[in-house]
Amino acid sequence: GNSVTQMEGPVTLSEEAFLTINCTYTATGYPSLFWYVQYPGEGLQLLLKATKADDKGSNKGFEATYRKETTSFHLEKGSVQVSDSAVYFCALSDLEETSGSRLTFGEGTQLTVNP
Amino acid sequence: NAGVTQTPKFQVLKTGQSMTLQCAQDMNHEYMSWYRQDPGMGLRLIHYSVGAGITDQGEVPNGYNVSRSTTEDFPLRLLSAAPSQTSVYFCASSRTGGNTIYFGEGSWLTVV
Numbered sequence: 001g002n003s004v005t006q007m008e009g010p011v012t013l014s015e016e017a018f019l020t021i022n023c024t025y026t027a028t029g030y031p032s033l034f035w036y037v038q039y040p041g042e043g044l045q046l047l048l049k050a051t052k053a054d055d056k057g058s059n060k061g062f063e064a065t066y067r068k069e070t071t072s073f074h075l076e077k078g079s080v081q082v083s084d085s086a087v088y089f090c091a092l093s094d095l096e097e098t099s100g101s102r103l104t105f106g107e108g109t110q111l112t113v114n115p
Numbered sequence: 116n117a118g119v120t121q122t123p124k125f126q127v128l129k130t131g132q133s134m135t136l137q138c139a140q141d142m143n144h145e146y147m148s149w150y151r152q153d154p155g156m157g158l159r160l161i162h163y164s165v166g167a168g169i170t171d172q173g174e175v176p177n178g179y180n181v182s183r184s185t186t187e188d189f190p191l192r193l194l195s196a197a198p199s200q201t202s203v204y205f206c207a208s209s210r211t212g213g214n215t216i217y218f219g220e221g222s223w224l225t226v227v
Binding site for chain 1: 148150155156157158159160163173205207215216218219220221
């Protein structure tokens with residue numbers, strides 16, 4: 001079956017530091033890959049996505065590249081801000097399922113950015 | 116643009132009580148689903164539906180019932196709440212085969 005593994009958290013950084021959150025996956029077929037963000041007390045928001053190998057998703061300074069050869073989709077940001085403090089979820093959707101889009105999530109990584 | 120709307124946002128139940136979490140979407144999406152979020156476990160799929168009148172089980176269906184009488188609504192029922200069902204619940208919708216999935220804001224449920 002499908003699975004997603006994220007780096008263990010929590011992650012604590014100083015403002016303007018470089019961020020990497022690792023994500024690897026196992027899937028049959030050709031999944032789409034996603035990063036979702038959850039700010040304190042709020043629901044999930046789609047941060048970025050990539051639908052095929054070598055695609056790069058980007059949004060709000062975050063980016064991630066779909067690497068089929070390493071089955072990875074690591075999230076990066078060059079300079080984090082206090083407002084980036086949140087929980088980040090890596091997820092995949094196996095579009096080959098005829099039953100529709102179902103997401104498999106990683107465990108989530110709590111990011112705290114200190115001023 | 117309401118998107119996916121969940122109610123209630125917060126609820127406290129006693130063990131053995133029943134309740135229904137409501138979910139509605141106004142995007143005419145065929146596909147709807149319910150997830151639960153627990154610390155250190157990410158989100159796990161409870162039940163999903165590919166259209167009105169069609170539902171199926173996800174990864175953690177025990178203790179929950181669903182129905183889909185209309186395209187817009189997908190309620191989640193807890194028949195006899197247990198403390199293990201204390202969690203945050205998210206409803207989601209998408210077009211069948213679409214790769215953009217929209218989430219509601221979540222429902223925080225505590226069972227005491």
